[in-house]
Amino acid sequence: MRRYRRTAFLLLLPSLVLVAVFVYGFIFWTGELSLTNQNDLFVPQVRFVGLENYQRLFAHPRFQIDLRNTLVFSLIFIPGSLILGLFGALLLNTGVRGEGFFRTIFLMPMALSFIVTGVAWRWLMNPTSGLNLLFDALGLGFLKSGWYTDPAVGIKAIALAAIWQLSGYTMALYLAGLRAIPRELYEAAEVDGATPWQAFRYVTFPLLTPVTLSAVIVLGHISLKIFDLVVAIAGISGGPAFSSDVPALFMFVTTFQANRFAQGAAISIVLLVLVSFLVIPYLYWSLRQEVAE
Amino acid sequence: MKKRAKAWGIGALLGLLIAGLGLAQGGKLEIFSWWTTGGEAAGLFKLFELYKQKHPGVEIINAAVAGGAGSNAKAVLKTRMLGGDPPDSFQVHMGHELIDTWVVTGFMEPLDEIFQKNGWEEVFPKGVLELLKWNGHYWSVPANIHRANVLWYNQAIFEKYGLTPPKTFDDFFAAAEKLKAAGVIPLALGDNGIWASTHLFETVLIGTLGPEGYKGLWTGATDWKGPGVRQALETFARMLDYVNPDHAARSWDQANDLIIQGKAAMYIHGDWANADFMAKKFEGYGWAPAPGNYGVYDALSDTFGLPKKAPHRQEAIWWLELVGSKEGQEAFNPLKGSICARTDCDPKLFNPYLQWAMERWKTDTIVPSLAHGAAAKESWLAAINDTMSLFVTSRNVDQAQAMLAQACVDAGVCK
Amino acid sequence: MRRTLLFWALVYAALLLLAVFYLIPIYVLLINALKDYREVSVEAMWRLPEHLSLASFAKAWYGDPGVGMSGLGQNFWNSVKLVVPATFFSVLLGSINGYVLAQWRFRGSETLFFLLLFGMFIPYQSVLIPLVKVLMKLGLYGTISGLVLTHVVYGIPITTLIFRNYYAQIPRELGEAAQIDGAGVLGVYRHVILPLSAPGTVVAVIWQFTQIWNDFLFGVVITNKPSVQPITVALNNLAGSYIVEWNVQMAGAILAALPTLAVYILMGRYFIRGLLAGSVKG
Missing domain, CATH: 1.10.3720.10 (MetI-like)
Structure with a gap:
């Protein structure tokens, strides 16, 4: 048996080594870089500067805007995707005819790349075209907006496109969650004289809580990492006054355009820490629960 | 007769064979640029044509990268150079964009021999030779000169409201107020690429500090925390009150469209706007130096250099010799809409604006453009662009001045 | 639970509304990609193409070497x-x-x-x-x-x-x-x-x-x-x-x-x- 286990471990080894180097080694390397002065293509004397890059970062107006944008994005994108996803899943779960047809349409954006989505929404949210034209034609002129070209809207416009693309994900999660609820529970509720609303409130909703938690974690970590969609809609400059800018884009530009490598590394470490706060407890909880089962 | 025809046939066959061999031996030339559209692309193709006449059998690979006013191309170039895979020659702005990014870091070959062999020290003006030099050597060949500080205006609008091109900022604001009251957009701006705002700000800096004060910004001689920069920021903020509200959604050429359509009266921009007017068949425009910029030539230049690891070195040298030659410059520049970096080009080949610019080129004080890579290295320019991106919306003078001062410190120029 | 006609009407209406929301961007991509270049204008984004044309696809795929655009x-x-x-x-x-x-x-x-x-x-x-x-x-x-x-x-x-x-x-x-x-x-x-x-x-x-x-x-x-x-x-x-x-x-x-x-x-x-x-x- 032990010999078998050793062979099994050896099979795992190549992947373990790759992940150890490419994930953990590289993270360590990035962390180390973020503590140095390598902020140009050519630095005559590389030395450690402590937390200087982080201090500069948090004092930087652009990074402050980025953090605020990330928060605003999450506050629109996560509830938006949850509500739309739950709504769609409840509709699909009523047992309507053509369920498969509608489901295929609702989840379709999930198969597209952010760049494709970005091309479509960039033109839909062009101030002189797209949605604004539609609103005019429908007599809804008050809904018109400068979208991503208006500094007061910026990231909110990006969040709208993100909801379009990813609400299908929460819909799929909720649909699976709803299907897993035993019919008997509803029958029992009906026997007890519960209204449909009460059945939803006291049966469906609590049983969907773990699904909601999963969705919040996954959507939350997408909010922190969002990059492609911003580039495709607002462009590499992050929109006027950085109104659509996000930390991932700031990192990209800082590192690969301005050559401030240590500063870019500091941004990515901040991102990593934020993601870790979200993901580590969740992973731990998921795996523990699995073991308990 | 028959025999001769046969001999001809063989000769032709041999010719083909030789040409084929030339190709097979890797007679190639890869030229990297961001000239993909309009007059720029036409000028580039003209140079390729001339090159092929002189060196038939060399296959030219056009590695142009579109988009982002060159920012995409620069990113591509950086990764290629760092990855040890440079093109044979590449477009790069004269000044710090070339020097700090590629020369100081040891990626380029000095071109002193080529300069001497072709007698270029006699034909390029001193001001340009100085900007090309670093550490006593020449590092790139200028193909052209653009002027950044030009005020373009719609003649019909100026006539209608009895205006003349404003010489000072006071004149400018007086005219702008008049236009605004009449419902005309006084100043066009298209800064969806933030460099357009930086570009406008640079002309305000020149107009406020004067050429020497402006040049001092890049050497540490002029204080970024001083009253001059502050005043420039305040003037710039005031100007922004007169621009089209949708400036953030427009590109520089879409801002130019406002002049063409008669919706805006003035546009402070580089002279590629002139080429755009001509391409769009619009003739009702006039030009003058930007307000406060009389007697100053805010210059930028596209140059070509020779990377150390260029795979086809000889072909690249031929290319550089063509780019710097009278023939090359006279072919390229009328199409590109710029003037020759050489002083011996024939003015008759150029349109009226360019003839005007050629005259100024001889007499004006030359200063390097900030927004187009001549004045400051890339990371410094990036920090200034960041500042502008915030300032255009916030108009927060204190914050902007503090950021500009910090950027100078980060660049290692200020203490 | 008994479901009335009104219930189903509402469900289908909501489903259709959602379907429109998810299809709009794809619809816009498709109709504009199929337009002849003469019909293209930002103001006419929602108009259906009068003549179906695959020219945009050809240009996107092959590029336009004349202006230095390489295709996808x-x-x-x-x-x-x-x-x-x-x-x-x-x-x-x-x-x-x-x-x-x-x-x-x-x-x-x-x-x-x-x-x-x-x-x-x-x-x-x-x-x-x-x-x-x-x-x-x-x-x-x-x-x-x-x-x-x-x-x-x-x-x-x-x-x-x-x-x-x-x-x-x-x-x-x-x-x-x-x-x-x-x-x-x-x-x-x-x-x-x-x-x-x-x-x-x-x-x-x-x-x-x-x-x-x-x-x-x-x-x-x-x-x-x-x-x-x-x-x-x-x-x-x-x-x-x-x-x-x-x-x-x-x-x-x-x-x-x-x-x-x-x-x-x-x-x-x-x-x-x-x-x-x-x-x-x-």
Whole structure:
């Protein structure tokens, strides 16, 4: 048996080594870089500067805007995707005819790349075209907006496109969650004289809580990492006054355009820490629960 | 007769064979640029044509990268150079964009021999030779000169409201107020690429500090925390009150469209706007130096250099010799809409604006453009662009001045 | 629960409304991509094309050498050359790992699984700079091979997860029976696990195919030359340049979307399973 286990471990080894180097080694390397002065293509004397890059970062107006944008994005994108996803899943779960047809349409954006989505929404949210034209034609002129070209809207416009693309994900999660609820529970509720609303409130909703938690974690970590969609809609400059800018884009530009490598590394470490706060407890909880089962 | 025809046939066959061999031996030339559209692309193709006449059998690979006013191309170039895979020659702005990014870091070959062999020290003006030099050597060949500080205006609008091109900022604001009251957009701006705002700000800096004060910004001689920069920021903020509200959604050429359509009266921009007017068949425009910029030539230049690891070195040298030659410059520049970096080009080949610019080129004080890579290295320019991106919306003078001062410190120029 | 006619009317109305919401961007892409260049204008975005024309698709695919615009055709094939080997190897590794972690749990295997999974959630920005440096050292920077390696490595967590959850459903007794017959670890994998792997493999293949085809970040950082770039990067460059008419951009977007969209429409069930696997608990 032990010999078998050793062979099994050896099979795992190549992947373990790759992940150890490419994930953990590289993270360590990035962390180390973020503590140095390598902020140009050519630095005559590389030395450690402590937390200087982080201090500069948090004092930087652009990074402050980025953090605020990330928060605003999450506050629109996560509830938006949850509500739309739950709504769609409840509709699909009523047992309507053509369920498969509608489901295929609702989840379709999930198969597209952010760049494709970005091309479509960039033109839909062009101030002189797209949605604004539609609103005019429908007599809804008050809904018109400068979208991503208006500094007061910026990231909110990006969040709208993100909801379009990813609400299908929460819909799929909720649909699976709803299907897993035993019919008997509803029958029992009906026997007890519960209204449909009460059945939803006291049966469906609590049983969907773990699904909601999963969705919040996954959507939350997408909010922190969002990059492609911003580039495709607002462009590499992050929109006027950085109104659509996000930390991932700031990192990209800082590192690969301005050559401030240590500063870019500091941004990515901040991102990593934020993601870790979200993901580590969740992973731990998921795996523990699995073991308990 | 028959025999001769046969001999001809063989000769032709041999010719083909030789040409084929030339190709097979890797007679190639890869030229990297961001000239993909309009007059720029036409000028580039003209140079390729001339090159092929002189060196038939060399296959030219056009590695142009579109988009982002060159920012995409620069990113591509950086990764290629760092990855040890440079093109044979590449477009790069004269000044710090070339020097700090590629020369100081040891990626380029000095071109002193080529300069001497072709007698270029006699034909390029001193001001340009100085900007090309670093550490006593020449590092790139200028193909052209653009002027950044030009005020373009719609003649019909100026006539209608009895205006003349404003010489000072006071004149400018007086005219702008008049236009605004009449419902005309006084100043066009298209800064969806933030460099357009930086570009406008640079002309305000020149107009406020004067050429020497402006040049001092890049050497540490002029204080970024001083009253001059502050005043420039305040003037710039005031100007922004007169621009089209949708400036953030427009590109520089879409801002130019406002002049063409008669919706805006003035546009402070580089002279590629002139080429755009001509391409769009619009003739009702006039030009003058930007307000406060009389007697100053805010210059930028596209140059070509020779990377150390260029795979086809000889072909690249031929290319550089063509780019710097009278023939090359006279072919390229009328199409590109710029003037020759050489002083011996024939003015008759150029349109009226360019003839005007050629005259100024001889007499004006030359200063390097900030927004187009001549004045400051890339990371410094990036920090200034960041500042502008915030300032255009916030108009927060204190914050902007503090950021500009910090950027100078980060660049290692200020203490 | 009895459902009235009104209830169903409301349900269908809501479903149709949602369908419109999800289809609008695709509709806009499609009708404008099919327009003749003479009909294209921002003001007429919603108008149906009068004459159907595939000219925009041709231009998006072949480019327009006259103005120095290169087409997406070669980038499409770059993506194919990227996605096929990258999917194959990441699925292979995932299958082996999933087998070991599901069938041969050993002390610390849960911790290793946790450490592997974490790699799925990291912001890739935190590895980009070292990644570029290492790929340069290996001579793989700026090449499709470098991109393949990258996607294989960072695909390990998700493929491992998919296969582990899938193989966990296979009773261990099957493996043990084979062991009595003298099969080793590899033997069990070959003779017991592999023949049962088809559905899990389809899920993993579809998932990786979609993810890698749609990736932008690694592509834009690792491949620099337009002739090497995958289609998402080339499409973004196309969209970022103002010389290209926007209906050509839309045609390009459709070309870039076609493969994943086709897979989704044909095999949506497996795609959704992959989607659900991403939330860790299968």
